[in-house]
Amino acid sequence: MPDRGIDARLINAYVDAIEKEDKLKLKWFRKNEERLNAIANKPTTKAVPEEVKEKFKQDRIDAYTNAIKNPRVKTEDSPPRKVPGALQGVMRPVDPSVTRLIYTGLNKDGRLNYLTERMKMLPEDRYFFTECTSFEYGWKMWNHAKTVKKTGFGRQQVIKESFYRRRGVERDPDWYKEPAGYSPMVCTTT
Known part of the structure; x- marks a missing residue:
């Protein structure tokens, strides 16, 4: 046991x-x-001295009052972006009709409208090359999506391939006939 x-x-x-x-x-x-x-029971020593607080406050005030103010540039009068021989930015040029969305819209919705339109585009249409490592996954995948073979072990659309017709509705086959009904022409033996 x-x-x-x-x-x-x-x-x-x-x-x-x-x-x-x-x-x-x-x-x-x-x-x-x-x-x-x-x-x-030791008192906390995280208190900031008043002279340090006052100096920080005065520095912030000076930074805001002495900031360089640039006038707002209108999109219609903006200088051309492409300079011959200069290194261009990472992003492709934005369509002017999309850029105008920033300054249009009610209740400051222009920025949201602009970003919504930009997000509808694929990253490879917005950027010249991959900007970050997360762009590498799926970059230019639409060029190769139609040539990829199906895997034998992945998920497949079994019902769609076996039930639905790919060529649409077809005519009835030749061997199919309407069922015979009761009529004087049909002989029934009982």
């Missing part, structure tokens, strides 16, 4: 070890109690 449970000697050994550990913890706590209370 197999043994069930833990031997009583092992249980007593575990109890003795736990009691010994508890006594050592209590001894350490009593020895270091004053030091722990001093650390716990």
